[in-house]
Amino acid sequence: SQTIHQWPATLVQPVGSPLSLECTVEGTSNPNLYWYRQAAGRGLQLLFYSVGIGQISSEVPQNLSASRPQDRQFILSSKKLLLSDSGFYLCAWMAARSYNEQFFGPGTRLTVL
């Protein structure tokens, strides 16, 4: 069966520090991968998605970037965190075919102070 991992589970970082969040998927190959941010326990904002190694689509201009160095690894990064980067970050995967459901990781709670 497939599983998705995210780490760390929680993170507290000072403003201006770098960020690296990692997401890995097991039990599948060539998945579509997604990064979302959720603020204040409500709506989801799609940040990035990837349909293959090295292929990244950015949904909104922001202080963050994403990379996919391996088929089942998706990394969210920032060179300098802003207060507004605080939130709950969720990674998700989906089988690479239309209208399949997405499966979400447990999330990372980021607090920027």
Added chain:
Amino acid sequence: AQSVAQPEDQVNVAEGNPLTVKCTYSVSGNPYLFWYVQYPNRGLQFLLKYITGDNLVKGSYGFEAEFNKSQTSFHLKKPSALVSDSALYFCALWSGGYNKLIFGAGTRLAVHP
């Protein structure tokens, strides 16, 4: 343009009563619709999806959803609510050729004993 609307921020239900969480959509082609649930500080869990076929879709934890093409709705239902159903519920629409889901803003369900 494709969109999903969840018109209620919060739904309050007494335990044992039926519950409905509303979702309407707008899409130019065939709609592919999903429901997810999120418990506090957790990732989203897939409940059910409508792709084609029977308008009544059954999913996890006793939930079901009714697809209504004329009303462009996909309401989530459960015959008898449990306190443990209290959570945040998201409706989502497959975006077609863009490899992503369009999520509604979420509805918080509170089931009272």
